[in-house]
Amino acid sequence: MSLAGRKAPRAWPAALHLLLFAAIIAIPLLALLGAMFYRSAVQEHRRLERLIGQELAELIASLERDIERRTAVLQTLATAPALEAEDWASFHRQAKASLGKNYLVLTDSTGRQLVNTFVPHGTEPGFTGDLATIETMRRSMRPVVSNLFTSPVAKRPVYNVSIPIPTAGGTGLRYAMSLGLFPEDLRRLLQDQHLAADWTTEIWDRKGVILAHSHEQERRLGETVPERWREQPLGRVVQGRSLDGERVLVASDRTATGGWTVRVSVPARLVDATTRELLWAWGVAAALVTLLTGVTAYVFGVGFTGPLGATARGAAALGRGDPVEVGDTRIVEVNAVNHALREAAERLEQSRTALRYSEQLLGTAADVAHFGAHQYDAVHDRVHRSPQIRRILGVGPGEDRDLESALDFVHPDDRKEVGLRKRQILASEQQYQLTYRIRRPDGEVRWVMDRGQVERDAAGKALRVVGLLVDITDLKEAEERQRLLFEELNHRVKNTLAIVQSLAQQTQRSKSDPQEFTRAFGERIMALSRAHDLLTRTAWRGALLNQVVSAVLDPFSAYAGRIEVSGDAVELPTSITIALALMLNELATNAAKFGALSIDAGRIEISWTVTPMKTQDGEGVVVDFIWQEHEGPPVAPPKHRGFGSRLLAASAQQIKGELDAQFAPEGLRCRLRFPVPARTS
């Protein structure tokens, strides 16, 4: 599954996620809480409303009962015989006695006052002040409750409860009997409810004039209530304003009898207070929850982001290849990731160490073995060289080049061939091995072996060539030296055989007797052999002159006390060593046969001097060698040139020396002066 194509989702910090999580829990809770508080508030409100309604109903009932009681009183008085008898003075007396502070007014159907207990009988005013009641009663013949009016008699605001006294036939109004009442009684009625001080109750008459007010009786009595109050719906609690402008909850209703309005109002602030309290409570709760949420989200968020941040840094370090330092946290999953990161880092470090080690090994091996790796990108025609190859080629660091210019390092003589071969290999071959010369920028020529493989694609087109270049110059030089050595060996062997052959032939010429031949030939061969031994000890580089002399004289050890050797040390090259050995052997053999060694008294003095000499090759020396025989038998120059003298002469020539042989009477004196060239190899 590839993640590459998908759009990355928007990422938020962990703290924000936690905040969201907390909010998702907290907000509904707060909403719930708010709803509960709201319900509480509403219920409170309703409770109050109910209370108001209840009080109102009670007040209405109370008022109606009061009116009923008054009516009942009137009814009772209406049965008084004095009334029937029209004994107004008695009736006056009777009525006054039964009533307290209230007074009775009896009028005829026209409104003429017949009895008024407020004043002494006989002083009744002419007509009632409350004609409206008479009118109403005449029409309805039922009890009437009046509005507030000012009594001419009481000279103050009063109200009436009146009953009609019908005529004998029952159809018309005979008399109207009213009970004069004072608004203060109504007020008492209101106060008897014992409502809380905030509650305000009022009673208005049918004109909206205030008859009683629970708090401000004196002030409000007689005031007309505002129009809008009278328009308020009955029996329901509504919001309104008090006369002082305060917001109130108010309910009003009418009495069945009289049609008066009772109004109950409660300042809204009571409910408001509760609502405000609840709001406050909710607000505090919300604030607390928000704070708690915020803080907890932050704290826990940090508890996440801290470790996660450390993990992220650890992962980045792993990516860079730096050490991963992530400790353990309190979060299990993060710890798991950290653990995996540490392990990955360890494995990476291990494999890097192994890689470094193997690279070092390879590098060291490459350096030691003088090989280097190279790659050729056939697709882009680019040759890439490793540092080791650059060292072999003698070039410094540089850019990759194309194949053509990369062939510059090949020796001009080999370049064409190598180029051809390489193109052939690219075209069709799988593995290759080429040996050719390179020429370094400083001119030095080296031999290299170039081996490698061609990688091809499915179609067979060359993709890459991976190869190894090994500097085999040392090998080649060793090969060459070996070849020269073999040739040299071959030459020497052939030469030696030729010498042996010559020795045989020469010996045979002078020693016809087979036994003599064998002895003489044997001796000469031995001399040659000893010279070879000497040279072998120095790997055929040459020998010291005194060593040559010793070697030659070795078979003549019997005569050791009679031979004196002296001279400075001087190194002789191979060719001179052998020639000289043969020469000295001849001299010694002759001395033993015919010369100084052939008699007891004879002795030989061998001496030489070494003198430096400048040659074209450098500092060489000249050796002046003298073989002096003493007290030997008398000698004379030989008549024929024997092998010995021929050999001496030819050998002297061979080593470019000057030979001077004197056959003096006291003994042979052989002087040989020859150059020893400066050692060139």
Place this chain on the structure above:
Amino acid sequence: MDLADLRVFVVEDEALVLLTLEDMLVDLGCQVVVAVQHVEEALRLALDAKVDIALLDVNVGGTRIDPVAHILATRGIPIVFVTGYEAASLPPSPPGAGNPAVRIAKPFQSAELAQGMVQALRRVESPS
């Protein structure tokens, strides 16, 4: 073919081999006119020496005989190369000389020497 009285030009650095060569030639009836052991000497004599045939060692004490061979071959003198190397290359024939090289290898017997000399003489006479 008779090798008698042939005048021979010999270059060989190894004393003993030279002696033997001289003896062989004398036995064959030849005259050893020049017998030198160094290329410098041979060079001096190669131009004028009155000889009928040359016996040349290829490697004379480390120096190749080529210049001497060149001179003698240009003069039309038959050459027999005496070599110790199996693989050693012989001096090239100078252009126009028509005198391909004859070689004998050390060590050799008298008969081989004679054979080589005859071969060389024949080649010069009829260069084909």
